[in-house]
Amino acid sequence: MSNFAPMKNRCSVLLATLLGIALLPAPVEAQSKITMSGTVREAKTGEGIIGAAVSCEELKVAATTNPYGFYSLSLPPGTWTIRVQFIGFQEQKVKISLNQSAARDFDLVEETVFVNEIVVTESAGDNPVRNTEMSVAKLNIKEIKKIPQLLGEVDVIRTLTLLPGVSTVGEGANGFNVRGGNVDQNLILLDEAPVFNSSHLLGFFSVFNPDAVKDLKLFKGGTPAEYGGRLSSVLDVRQKEGNNRDFSGRGGLGLLSSRLLLEGPVVKDKLSYMVAGRRSYADIFLALSNDPTINRNVLYFYDFNAKMNWKIDDKNSLFASGYYGKDVFGIDDLFSIDWGNSTTTLRWNSILTDKLFFHLTGIYSDYQYSLGTPPDDDFVFRWNSRIQNTIGNASLRWYSSPRFEAEFGVHNTYYVFDPAEITGDISTVLERQIALEPAMYLSVQQKVGLRWNFEYGLRSSAFYRLGPGTEELYNPGEAREDTSIVGSVTYESGELIKGFNFLDGLEPRFTATYLLDENQSLKLSYQRMRQYIHLISNTTSPTPVDIWRPSGLHIDPATSNQVAAGWFRNFLWKKAAMEFSLEAFYKDSRNVLDYKYGAELLFKENIETELLPGYARSYGLEFLLRKNSGKLTGWVAYTLSRSEIQVAGLYEGETINEGNFYPTNYDKTHDLTIVATYTFSPKWDVGAIFSFQTGRPATYPSARAEFETGITYPVYNNRNQDRIPNYHRLDLSANWTPNPKPNGRWESSWSFGFYNVYGRRNAFSVFPRQNEDNPQITELVRLSVFGGMIPSVTYNFKF
Amino acid sequence: MKPIFSVMRWALGLTGILSLANCTDVIQVDLPDSEPLVVVDGRMTDLDPVRVKVTTTANYFSQTQTPRIQGARVSLWADGVEVEVLQEDSAGYYSGNTLAQESVNYFVRVETDENDPLLGSGTWESLSERLPRSLGIDSFYVGYLENDPPFVDGWYTYFEFRDPLGVGDKYRLRRTRNDSILDSPFDLSIFQDDFWDGRVFDNVDLPAIRLDGPLDSGTTFELEMAGISERYFEYIALLREQTTQVGGTFDPPPAPLQGNIRDRVAAGKLALGYFSVQRVSRANAAVPE
Structure with missing residues (x-):
């Protein structure tokens, strides 16, 4: 803790120095050049490609396309060889004479499925050696469709957990953990809209329909200044814009769900749409039961994705996208619960000049759940909870030269929290909470000399808890309990309850890349992140009925600092391009929340009496070796890490484990994953995943005691000092793609999968139990989510 | 499409059967022996005289009833004054005659001497409680x-x-x-x-x-x-x-x-x-x- 302040100062000085360096040379450099700008698109669909490289062969300079496929490359007048590259697409190489600034779009043709070994050149798009990013996990959606998936359901978040630094507490757990951070420390964005619950079916599947996902990127560290609001990571998911050249569709029939996506032009090359939907049918399993207490139950999810992309003219485009998903679980005529996210994004992109890219976005995001009895029950009860966000974002990106880009932006988020409202025969409500989170940022990408690449910036955020509301006041000399309340204060509508201003919320970001040679680099990053809203959850993994609460009078914002260093290398192995990275990180986080023993979190107005602020730290090494091309593709990922928390309050009941650090629930010392796919022929490919993880921390009883006559209960000493058994699993898959019919548009494939091939009963948890037949016997019980091998078959099609 | 649905139907059934193998099973874990701690479990009501059970904790896998503390001195206190010493009517069970009265703060004290084989000499007290309200x-x-x-x-x-x-x-x-x-x-x-x-x-x-x-x-x-x-x-x-x-x-x-x-x-x-x-x-x- 004590070295925190000096680190902050050093970084601020460094940032200021670099900003000074940056702002001087760039305009001068730009004056003698002209600019070629435009969009790189998929030839077949017209979709913009994210991260494609547009380079000048003679000058060895390159630009990378932004999330909308836009690039801007400044060059001296002359005739140049321009190469446009992106992994999985055929390279384009053209001679272009430039005498004045010009617009030039490129259409890239997809490689065929069965490819020979290819060598990816130095500037082929998102080259992890040369680009300014580090600690970034990316997935190629086409690639992950080849690897084994639980029940054949392609799942982007479960696949992310196969990469270094990303894990979950177990199978069927909600959300994911990044570099020792809690689930609520991940900002999950779908077309820029925050998604508050990323899981379907209580955590077995993610809310992202893989057919509708165009690109996703997970920032574990080195996060650009444009992102903020969570401590540990940002998962940025972009939906497809819709094929603006031809009508097409794709979908699949799986054992768990079926899906369909349709896309096409309304006006060719001008206005396109994409709509997609999924619906699960787990209820079929329930209906198969002869037991009426089971077959009358309901359990399913569905989701819809939609997007429209209107290219107003060469300079302006408008995107409207949305997501709506819901899970429903019901015990017939007794109880039901449903929950789901909905998001809406409206974005205007404008190319103001060939060097200035402007965007304006309006976002609405909503998460709500509802549980209760049927409306005609004897005793009617319904519980509703909701969190709503309304967001306005604007940014201006300046492509000064291939060596300098800068972006300035503002974000403003308006939160409405409705923690709980009960209606029916009894009615009551927890107070609505309102907050405002404005932020602004400046982010710069700069190349200095031949070897240094920098990305740095400063984000400044604030947070204002606003009335109306009533806040309890506590005796500062006692533990914060209901019994230590000494009064309360009532706030009018719009009145400031508590503010955390911009100076409190300075978040410097910095990444430096030093190129050792053309194929290897060293990188260093520092980031400070700040989080103003907190998921209140003390279960094994978050549940759909957990609620978010804002910082305020009694809950401080959480702040984290992370330093990471890495070595990145590309090399050839049997003529195939390989990527290697080794990263070390250290992260500390203040004011992360833990909970008092026996905390009562549901329907608690003054929730602060149940919370304990803690100091968390995590550190580790991440290793990744990846092969992206050829018949054999895949990766080996290994993480060695530690994640701990310390809760040392001033009063009895506010300290855990005597104030010492203890492992978090998601601490996993070793995490090894091997993923491989092999393409035998255009018809057949196979995949395999092997995964090994240290068992997560657990608390085993130290003794037992009796209560009254028939209950024996466990006695615990310290939290999380034991571990459940280690986890390991092997999955296999095979994909068969029959030859398409001549002149037919319909293409199909079958995916066969075997999850947990050797049927290991991996423990989700180990819990104490009194033997049902003999209360004198107490035992420890292992719960395995899957008790055996799970086969699957999925039929996929496209037209 | 018919063959597709046939395959899916077969696979659905197979997967359903296999996935239901989700399970719990008892596992063996080495847990260290623990020092016995006193456990005082008692109550008094407006209708029932005071009764207290005194036991200790036991190893988690011991699989027998937890040890009873016999021969302890167990007393009931009302508003800070000892009103009754409870009598041991069976191993570890101590009973008295006092019923809970309105607006009186009660607590119990348990004392063992150095001859107690499990706890040795010790004194334990409960925090005070008084009759809560209830309309019945x-x-x-x-x-x-x-x-x-x-x-x-x-x-x-x-x-x-x-x-x-x-x-x-x-x-x-x-x-x-x-x-x-x-x-x-x-x-x-x-x-x-x-x-x-x-x-x-x-x-x-x-x-x-x-x-x-x-x-x-x-x-x-x-x-x-x-x-x-x-x-x-x-x-x-x-x-x-x-x-x-x-x-x-x-x-x-x-x-x-x-x-x-x-x-x-x-x-x-x-x-x-x-x-x-x-x-x-x-x-x-x-x-x-």
């Missing part, structure tokens, strides 16, 4: 339920009661069926009036509370409804939470169950159990033959 059971009866799925048709017990005005009332129910008390962790039943303060469960204001069923003909039932303190309510809530875990995602983390017993000699040393003062009312019902 208005009505307890059996009724025949039909055509209300998913409940099976049959005889069920119902009870009616009125909550006094003012939030903060806590209750515990204990049920005895055919003279056997229902005492598993899942039978721990507590509730509070946060959502229905001052309301009446009488089938007019709010429906009567349905408890057990369907019951066989001739089943006899006794219901005890006790007004309890907030601290005891939280204790039972945590006890229930910790003894009904199923290992799933909704399970809260393990938590030490500290009641209101304190070690008077070694202030920081953990002592377990609870001494509770309760206002009870009881009623009986029987299913017709």
